[in-house]
Structures are given as C-alpha cells and as structure tokens.
Amino acid sequence: MTTASGPDPxxxxxxxxxxxxATPPLLGPWLLLALGVLAAVVxxxxxxxxxxxxLLAGSLGAVALLRxxxxxRLAGAxxxxxxxxxxxxxxxxxxxxxxxxxxxxxxxS
Numbered sequence: 248m249t250t251a252s253g254p255d256p257x258x259x260x261x262x263x264x265x266x267x268x269a270t271p272p273l274l275g276p277w278l279l280l281a282l283g284v285l286a287a288v289v290x291x292x293x294x295x296x297x298x299x300x301x302l303l304a305g306s307l308g309a310v311a312l313l314r315x316x317x318x319x320r321l322a323g324a325x326x327x328x329x330x331x332x333x334x335x336x337x338x339x340x341x342x343x344x345x346x347x348x349x350x351x352x353x354x355x356s
Contacts, residue, residue: 273323276313280306280325300348304341311337 283306290299310325315334319326327333 273321276310276317276322277324279313280310282306283309296353297348297351300344300351304345304348307337307341307344311341 283302287299287303287306290296290302311334314322314325314330314337319330325333325337328336
C-alpha cells in the first residue's frame with residue numbers, strides 16, 4: 248500500500264527479480280555425433296576403413312533424423328540453420344560418407 252507520503256513501511260516490498268543466465272543448448276545430439284566420429288576414427292586407425300566410413304555415415308544420419316524430429320529446444324547444439332537446411336546438409340554428408348565408404352578400393356594397386 249502507499250500513503251500520501253510514500254510506500255507503507257509495514258508492507259514488505261518485493262525483492263528485485265534475479266537475472267538468470269540463458270540456458271545453454273543441450274549437447275545430446277551433438278555428443279552422439281562426436282562419439283560416432285570418435286568411433287569412426289578408432290575404426291580407421293585400426294585398419295577398418297570401410298567400417299569407419301559407415302560409422303561416420305550412421306552417426307551423421309542419426310543426427311539428421313534427430314534434427315528433423317526434435318524441437319530446437321531439444322535438438323540443442325546441432326541447431327545451426329533452419330530445420331530443413333540442417334537436415335538436408337547432415338543427410339547429404341551421411342549419404343556422401345556411405346557412398347565413399349562403399350566404393351573404396353581396399354585391394355591396393
């Protein structure tokens with residue numbers, strides 16, 4: 248309440264709202280991609296090149312699917328552009344990795 252002379256001292260005033268930092272983006276889909284790339288690197292370094300390519304393609308495809316179906320709030324750190332653009336680029340990279348892995352000539356020259 249207020250009186251003619253100002254706020255009533257018997258009524259407690261509301262505390263100022265606390266400024267909270269923005270919520271950081273979720274890393275779930277991004278961590279899935281990072282683990283897939285790590286698995287692909289391990290496969291390639293242990294002489295399983297084709298498997299490494301397929302692991303990379305699979306992780307890119309999984310992240311593309313997650314980006315397509317999850318809302319931006321849950322897709323987190325893989326949200327870079329519009330949903331369509333992100334999904335198209337991730338799917339294209341997955342297909343390219345799968346095609347390259349499947350056409351490798353591992354017999355040597």
